[in-house]
Amino acid sequence: GAVVSQHPSRVICKSGTSVKIECRSLDFQATTMFWYRQFPKQSLMLMATSNEGSKATYEQGVEKDKFLINHASLTLSTLTVTSAHPEDSSFYICSAYARQVNEQFFGPGTRLTVL
Amino acid sequence: AQTVTQSQPEMSVQEAETVTLSCTYDTSESDYYLFWYKQPPSRQMILVIRQEAYKQQNATENRFSVNFQKAAKSFSLKISDSQLGDAAMYFCAYRPYTGTASKLTFGTGTRLQVTL
Numbered sequence: 001g002a003v004v005s006q007h008p009s010r011v012i013c014k015s016g017t018s019v020k021i022e023c024r025s026l027d028f029q030a031t032t033m034f035w036y037r038q039f040p041k042q043s044l045m046l047m048a049t050s051n052e053g054s055k056a057t058y059e060q061g062v063e064k065d066k067f068l069i070n071h072a073s074l075t076l077s078t079l080t081v082t083s084a085h086p087e088d089s090s091f092y093i094c095s096a097y098a099r100q101v102n103e104q105f106f107g108p109g110t111r112l113t114v115l
Numbered sequence: 116a117q118t119v120t121q122s123q124p125e126m127s128v129q130e131a132e133t134v135t136l137s138c139t140y141d142t143s144e145s146d147y148y149l150f151w152y153k154q155p156p157s158r159q160m161i162l163v164i165r166q167e168a169y170k171q172q173n174a175t176e177n178r179f180s181v182n183f184q185k186a187a188k189s190f191s192l193k194i195s196d197s198q199l200g201d202a203a204m205y206f207c208a209y210r211p212y213t214g215t216a217s218k219l220t221f222g223t224g225t226r227l228q229v230t231l
Contacts, residue, residue: 034218043206043221044160091158095219104219106160 002028004096006107013084014115021079021110023094029074030096034104035067038091050077084114117142119209121222128197129230135182136192136225138207144168146212149183150219151192155203163205166190168212194227202229 003026013019023033031052036044048058048069056069066088068080077096081088091111095104118141128134140149151163166174166183173181178195194201207222 038158043223044219046218046220049218093158093160095160103162103165108157108159 002026002096002098002101002103002105004094004105004107006092006094006110008110009108010111010113012113012115015085016083018080018082019084019112021081021092021094021112023077023079023096023107025075025096025098025105028096028098028100030077030098031074032097033071033077034095034097035069035077035079036093036095038093038109040091044093047079081112084112086114088112089114117144117209117211117220119207119220119222121207121225123225124223125226125228127228127230128194128201130197130199132197133193133195134197134227136194136205136207136227138190138192138222140188140190140207140209142188142209142211144211148210148212149181149190150208150210151179151181151190152206152208152221153201153203154206154224155200160206164192197229199229199231202227 005024007022033050035047038044047062048056050056050069050071052071058064071077093109094107120139147168149166153161153163164176180193182191204224206224208219211217
């Protein structure tokens with residue numbers, strides 16, 4: 001199956017700093033990628049849809065200035081959490097859409113802890 | 116807006132037995148996809164099975180099968196011959212049929228325990 005990587009897998013940062021998370025489709029091109037947030041023992045909540053070469057589409061209630069998304073190439077999307085605060089601590093998961101098989105493939109997730 | 120409901124927060128099954136996880140959804144669309152995803156302790160999301168709404172035949176993948184009732188908007192997952200490795204969170208998900216990438220809507224999940 002198609003492989004999606006995320007980097008880093010874990011990150012701890014101080015309050016007020018920015019953190020960048022990368023999502024890469026390793027063996028296919030993805031014009032569309034998705035970013036999710038998952039709190040402990042809860043479901044995945046879609047934050048935004050990332051389209052290559054255009055602005056991301058954010059879900060209602062998600063601050064676009066806080067969660068900056070860039071999809072600069074067909075294999076890479078990045079999520080930057082700006083001025084992170086402890087309430088931003090969470091598990092962030094990306095997925096990439098593989099047009100060839102009409103399916104989303106998920107990355108392994110990034111655990112963000114803001115102190 | 117589409118919604119997906121999983122009414123069983125937790126389920127337990129003995130090894131080698133069969134268990135059924137429930138899922139209902141609400142949509143006004145006639146064409147769509149339904150999925151069951153597994154999330155083990157590693158938290159990597161794994162696709163278990165997929166159903167296209169236009170197909171009347173229920174999808175099957177080895178020990179995993181679904182009971183898709185379109186009129187009732189029900190999509191349950193049956194796991195046969197349960198194994199210890201089946202222990203995980205299971206999420207039911209809905210996706211519109213648009214021909215291109217579209218959003219997944221997830222249910223709240225069911226935690227499956229497998230006992231000896």
